[in-house]
Amino acid sequence: MKNRLKVLRAERNWTQSDLAKALDVSRQTINAIENEKFDPSLPLAFRAAKIFALPIEQIFDDGE
Amino acid sequence: MNDTASTTLAQRNKASTKALFVWTLAWLLSLALLAFGPKLLWNFSVTISLAVIAVNLVFGYCMIITNKKYLDGLDELQRQLHMNAMAISLGVSVVFGAIYGLLEPARLLDSTPSPSNILFVMGISYFISLVINFRKYQ
Numbered sequence: 296m297k298n299r300l301k302v303l304r305a306e307r308n309w310t311q312s313d314l315a316k317a318l319d320v321s322r323q324t325i326n327a328i329e330n331e332k333f334d335p336s337l338p339l340a341f342r343a344a345k346i347f348a349l350p351i352e353q354i355f356d357d358g359e
Numbered sequence: 360m361n362d363t364a365s366t367t368l369a370q371r372n373k374a375s376t377k378a379l380f381v382w383t384l385a386w387l388l389s390l391a392l393l394a395f396g397p398k399l400l401w402n403f404s405v406t407i408s409l410a411v412i413a414v415n416l417v418f419g420y421c422m423i424i425t426n427k428k429y430l431d432g433l434d435e436l437q438r439q440l441h442m443n444a445m446a447i448s449l450g451v452s453v454v455f456g457a458i459y460g461l462l463e464p465a466r467l468l469d470s471t472p473s474p475s476n477i478l479f480v481m482g483i484s485y486f487i488s489l490v491i492n493f494r495k496y497q
Contacts, residue, residue, distance in 0.1 A: 319368050320434040327436055327496045336435050 297356040301329045303347050318342050368434055375429040382422040389415040440492040448485035455480045 304314050311329070315322040318339065327333035335343070335355075344351045366374075392400075393411045401407040430441060456477045462468035 316367060321368060321437060323493075323496055324434050324436040332496060333436050333439075339435060 296331060296334045297358055298328060298331070299354050300325070300343065303349075303354065304329075314346075317346050368432075371432045375425070375432045379422070379425050379429045382418065382425045386415065386418040386422045389418050436496065440489065440496065443492050444485050444488040447488040448481050451484040452477055452481040 300314070304311070309317075311322045311325045315325045318325070319342075320339065324333065324335075328335050340351050340355055343354055347354060389411065393408070393415055396411060397403045397408050430438060433441065459472050459477065463470075463472055
């Protein structure tokens, strides 16, 4: 699944570790999501949306 | 639900890994006691052997519950990696166990197959699979 995590993170000058801590996941998970190797669960996607104060669809795109 | 309010993922992982290590060690030591104790320590006393079996079962139960809590405390990618490793480990153990059990009847093995060898294969395949999976998502 395509996503804008990397861009949104860069806009805020956050490292992968910063975002991982905010989302309560490992840095490895953030890296895997950013590189589209792993799709986050709905609760994790909602947490990301809350942290970035954006609707989910502005962060994640299923490509359809 | 994880207790995310008061502790970080790393702190929870560290605590649950430590608990898992302690219970696994306790279970292994009680197993070793049961393996060597009857002959070396209490001269095959049935009462003592049954008591050690009971202790081993309690430690085993604690280890299983702690392992479940450990998995519950992981994040979703880590849980998926463990689940993949478990799937590989279970499959390898079934295939290996089935063949291994037939080696003696086929006269390809002199000794009686030991179940502990299947546990060894299970552990090794789980570990290798986990390392490969973790490296893939590094």
